[in-house]
Amino acid sequence: MTNAPATPTVFDVQRIRADFPLLARSVHGKPLVYLDNANTSQKPASVIEAVNAHYREHNANVARAVHQLGEEATAAYEGARDKLARFINATSRNELILTSGTTQSINLVAYSYALPRLKAGDAILTTVMEHHANIVPWQLVAARSGATVKAAPIDERGELIVEKYIEMLTPEVKLACVTHVSNVLGTVNPVREIARECRKRGIALLVDGSQAAPHRPVDVQALGCDFYAITGHKMLGPTGTGALWARREHLEAMPPFFGGGEMIREVSFSGTTFAAPPHKFEAGTPNIAGFVGLAAAIDYYESVGFGAIHAWEQNLLAYATERLREIPGLRIFGEAREKEPVVSFLLEGAQATDMATLLDLQGVAVRSGHHCAHPLMQFYGVPATLRASLAFYNTREEIDTFIVALLKVRKLLM
Numbered sequence: 001m002t003n004a005p006a007t008p009t010v011f012d013v014q015r016i017r018a019d020f021p022l023l024a025r026s027v028h029g030k031p032l033v034y035l036d037n038a039n040t041s042q043k044p045a046s047v048i049e050a051v052n053a054h055y056r057e058h059n060a061n062v063a064r065a066v067h068q069l070g071e072e073a074t075a076a077y078e079g080a081r082d083k084l085a086r087f088i089n090a091t092s093r094n095e096l097i098l099t100s101g102t103t104q105s106i107n108l109v110a111y112s113y114a115l116p117r118l119k120a121g122d123a124i125l126t127t128v129m130e131h132h133a134n135i136v137p138w139q140l141v142a143a144r145s146g147a148t149v150k151a152a153p154i155d156e157r158g159e160l161i162v163e164k165y166i167e168m169l170t171p172e173v174k175l176a177c178v179t180h181v182s183n184v185l186g187t188v189n190p191v192r193e194i195a196r197e198c199r200k201r202g203i204a205l206l207v208d209g210s211q212a213a214p215h216r217p218v219d220v221q222a223l224g225c226d227f228y229a230i231t232g233h234k235m236l237g238p239t240g241t242g243a244l245w246a247r248r249e250h251l252e253a254m255p256p257f258f259g260g261g262e263m264i265r266e267v268s269f270s271g272t273t274f275a276a277p278p279h280k281f282e283a284g285t286p287n288i289a290g291f292v293g294l295a296a297a298i299d300y301y302e303s304v305g306f307g308a309i310h311a312w313e314q315n316l317l318a319y320a321t322e323r324l325r326e327i328p329g330l331r332i333f334g335e336a337r338e339k340e341p342v343v344s345f346l347l348e349g350a351q352a353t354d355m356a357t358l359l360d361l362q363g364v365a366v367r368s369g370h371h372c373a374h375p376l377m378q379f380y381g382v383p384a385t386l387r388a389s390l391a392f393y394n395t396r397e398e399i400d401t402f403i404v405a406l407l408k409v410r411k412l413l414m
Contacts (some may be wrong), residue, residue, distance in 0.1 A: 034365050040239070123173045128375050131176075156337065232297070343389075352386050
């Protein structure tokens with residue numbers, strides 16, 4: 001092994017791993033090596049215990065009761081909003097809508113912001129590297145309005161061709177979209193530059209932050225976008241949690257997407273008046289315990305620190321990439337100059353699903369398939385890839401185990 005990056009000496013990964021109960025289990029009689037973090041992250045004990053404690057000690061509905069349990073549940077739920085607002089540096093907690101995740105967040109923007117503004121001849125701009133959640137909602141509202149969806153291209157390295165994206169910001173574009181970090185390639189997109197160009201043209205920009213928030217600090221004010229969506233289960237939190245940040249002026253102008261309880265001021269059969277944002281967009285009983293857990297996840301991130309997390313993950317990414325390059329016949333998809341810890345690859349002559357199944361038998365969990373990114377697979381001319389996605393609780397030793405398992409799989413399939 002040559003030119004391998006030095007191992008950081010100040011990051012106590014074994015102490016970190018001890019906080020994640022599931023990492024201690026075995027699969028098919030082998031110690032688990034979990035490399036599917038871009039799909040969903042594992043949860044520290046503090047998150048699990050926070051959810052457990054909510055149901056054991058504080059369970060009640062929010063904003064509906066003046067009894068003690070109701071007040072405790074409301075305080076915890078709204079406390080999660082406060083933590084999320086600070087986590088992404090929102091100007092106000094009232095700019096943050098709590099959702100089930102990025103998919104719901106993007107659909108909310110599609111139907112509450114985009115659809116009322118779109119007409120025949122208008123366009124929405126996205127990119128070839130997007131997750132389906134940042135493509136399909138736009139196609140649905142475009143079909144209803146007569147608008148079209150355009151996709152900016154990428155190059156073979158998996159980098160967005162930024163000058164082409166900017167060139168495509170033509171007058172008919174009413175909304176621009178981009179992923180902060182690609183879920184397949186790990187590519188980090190220049191959101192600030194894109195946002196600056198959008199502002200010059202009066203075009204709102206939505207950013208899919210699902211794969212960015214688990215790995216790097218997010219500052220929506222510094223980024224300059226109009227909408228930013230995150231998903232809790234990818235950032236140590238429970239499933240069914242997430243948020244949409246939006247500029248206050250957009251939220252005030254947008255009609256509600258869902259109707260029901262709690263999002264109203266007054267209801268009568270002659271008409272309904274709605275609550276102020278963000279509650280206008282939060283009809284029904286939310287995932288209260290989930291957001292209690294997500295608040296604990298944010299506490300955990302802050303206790304470790306994104307500086308330490310980023311340094312460790314970048315070291316792991318460099319090491320994993322070097323080891324994979326040693327394997328004959330292996331092709332890596334996406335080698336952008338700035339990446340988060342995701343590596344997608346294929347072995348020549350092998351099917352991605354077969355490889356993932358055989359790796360699983362050796363205790364190694366990776367993702368196989370199109371990763372909800374059909375247009376990206378079409379760009380590279382493949383039906384599927386394998387994806388190894390890392391988190392700060394992974395180790396070099398796990399990467400070594402993964403490489404040994406991959407070499408065994410190669411021998412079986414070649």
